[in-house]
Amino acid sequence: MVQKAKTSGWDLRRRELLDAEKRTGPSPAPGPYPAVVCYPNTYRAAMAGLGFQLVWDEAARHPSFTAERAFYSLSDKPTVKAGMPRSLESGKPFRSFETVFFSIQYELDYLNLYRMLVAGGLNPRAAERRAGDPLIIIGGIAPTANPEPLSPFADAFFLGDGEAAFGDLLDILAWTRGAPKAERLAELRGIPGVYLPALDEEPPAAVRAKSLDGFPASAPIITPHAGFGDTVLLEPIRGCPRECRFCLIGNAGGPVRIRRPDALLDEIYKTRGLTKKVSLIGSAISDHPSIDELVNALADDGRLVSVSSLNIRSVTEDLLNGIAKSGQRSLTFAPEAATDRMRAAVGKPLPDGRLEEVLGTTADAGFRSVKLYYLVGLPGETDADAEAVGAKLRTLADEFPALRLEASVNPFVPKRWTPWAKKPIATVKVIRSRLASVRRAIKGRVRVSTESPNVAVIQALLSLGDRRAAESIARRAGSARPHSRLTGEEKHLLEEFGEGETR
Ligand code: SF4
Numbered sequence: 001m002v003q004k005a006k007t008s009g010w011d012l013r014r015r016e017l018l019d020a021e022k023r024t025g026p027s028p029a030p031g032p033y034p035a036v037v038c039y040p041n042t043y044r045a046a047m048a049g050l051g052f053q054l055v056w057d058e059a060a061r062h063p064s065f066t067a068e069r070a071f072y073s074l075s076d077k078p079t080v081k082a083g084m085p086r087s088l089e090s091g092k093p094f095r096s097f098e099t100v101f102f103s104i105q106y107e108l109d110y111l112n113l114y115r116m117l118v119a120g121g122l123n124p125r126a127a128e129r130r131a132g133d134p135l136i137i138i139g140g141i142a143p144t145a146n147p148e149p150l151s152p153f154a155d156a157f158f159l160g161d162g163e164a165a166f167g168d169l170l171d172i173l174a175w176t177r178g179a180p181k182a183e184r185l186a187e188l189r190g191i192p193g194v195y196l197p198a199l200d201e202e203p204p205a206a207v208r209a210k211s212l213d214g215f216p217a218s219a220p221i222i223t224p225h226a227g228f229g230d231t232v233l234l235e236p237i238r239g240c241p242r243e244c245r246f247c248l249i250g251n252a253g254g255p256v257r258i259r260r261p262d263a264l265l266d267e268i269y270k271t272r273g274l275t276k277k278v279s280l281i282g283s284a285i286s287d288h289p290s291i292d293e294l295v296n297a298l299a300d301d302g303r304l305v306s307v308s309s310l311n312i313r314s315v316t317e318d319l320l321n322g323i324a325k326s327g328q329r330s331l332t333f334a335p336e337a338a339t340d341r342m343r344a345a346v347g348k349p350l351p352d353g354r355l356e357e358v359l360g361t362t363a364d365a366g367f368r369s370v371k372l373y374y375l376v377g378l379p380g381e382t383d384a385d386a387e388a389v390g391a392k393l394r395t396l397a398d399e400f401p402a403l404r405l406e407a408s409v410n411p412f413v414p415k416r417w418t419p420w421a422k423k424p425i426a427t428v429k430v431i432r433s434r435l436a437s438v439r440r441a442i443k444g445r446v447r448v449s450t451e452s453p454n455v456a457v458i459q460a461l462l463s464l465g466d467r468r469a470a471e472s473i474a475r476r477a478g479s480a481r482p483h484s485r486l487t488g489e490e491k492h493l494l495e496e497f498g499e500g501e502t503r
Pocket of ligand 1 (some may be wrong): 240241242243244248249250251283284311322348
């Protein structure tokens with residue numbers, strides 16, 4: 001639930017969260033221009049994300065700004081009922097900020113963004129907001145891929161890497177302070193990655209930083225209340241050299257940028273005494289050319305190293321041993337599909353027996369638990385392919401009794417800028433039946449979690465849609481059943497955005 005104004009419970013929680021935070025460096029000096037950086041989901045989810053923390057920190061370090069944070073919910077379980085959103089640091093309502101930034105990772109959070117604007121006393125439609133209202137500027141992975149469904153709600157978007165041009169945007173906001181909105185937006189025009197939906201015909205290309213040298217690689221805040229509790233988040237590599245056909249990062253996440261191990265270690269050594277836990281964030285961790293040395297150095301520094309996910313093809317025994325040496329006992333891999341045919345179709349082929357070889361090494365290294373990610377409803381998939389996922393998991397559970405296997409099996413959602421952007425998403429009925437096949441074939445041998453098929457098709461609508469999808473955001477954000485089945489009109493739109501019919 002977004003926080004209710006003046007509820008002492010909310011204030012107590014706010015203080016509890018602030019008191020528990022540890023900064024990895026000095027606090028930024030306050031500037032004259034009040035801004036708030038919002039994450040339209042829980043504090044817990046936001047603070048587990050490096051992107052949100054880095055963009056907030058960049059705004060906070062700009063000499064002209066005092067940047068606070070706001071969240072859809074301070075409690076770990078958001079509901080659809082929204083109260084007045086207030087900032088974490090000072091408890092001030094939205095309207096007292098001159099600029100409200102949103103950083104968004106997932107399309108479903110568009111509903112929370114809408115709810116936050118309404119609850120904050122702002123007209124969610126940019127064209128109907130008043131002259132003195134804050135500027136609403138939206139960025140993050142999901143709108144960078146496709147801002148259009150959010151276009152009616154944004155004054156401006158920033159599409160791409162904050163390191164590339166977010167500082168320029170802040171400079172212009174600072175020196176145009178007090179000018180009419182139209183003049184300020186006109187000044188923002190021309191900054192790479194800035195999209196003004198009221199003026200521009202179509203979004204520009206996302207702006208990408210060529211190199212991340214000299215930019216922070218770690219999160220400024222460590223907190224026990226984040227998804228990765230009491231952990232410093234560290235990004236050794238951004239982008240991915242592979243191009244799996246469904247994957248946004250691999251196809252539109254920008255070039256692969258590798259951070260220097262000495263610079264990474266310097267940042268971590270500064271957190272000595274604050275935490276022992278380091279989480280390596282990124283999609284291609286095992287493709288970092290110095291990852292073994294980095295992980296071993298972290299282990300030698302007494303750090304417990306966790307990794308978001310490891311690539312089955314590029315992971316090495318040395319890397320697994322290094323992570324195990326740090327004390328870590330769980331890992332995540334994403335085979336995505338269980339048959340050679342589907343893995344080849346996805347663009348993630350694996351040599352015969354490679355997954356088993358990696359799991360064997362994982363067990364020998366001392367790991368106790370492994371999570372595996374699979375997709376169902378993939379283009380070209382048959383019932384037998386889905387069944388093979390369950391059968392493979394069951395076989396792996398038998399073959400590696402020392403490992404506690406867990407699976408996350410989720411519906412394929414087409415994303416813009418990927419080779420499969422125009423591949424139709426499976427119908428809810430097909431997704432349900434494929435997920436049921438997986439579960440049947442597992443025979444209870446492996447714990448499995450799945451995403452709701454309805455949520456997946458809504459996500460597809462918001463991932464591919466144009467401005468007409470904004471109506472779905474508004475309607476669903478105000479509904480007691482925001483994830484209900486697509487209406488006939490929504491189905492029709494989704495078919496239009498895709499190649500044709502939903503299967
Ligand atoms: S799925 Fe993983 S390996 Fe494939 S492109 Fe995406 S990030 Fe890279």
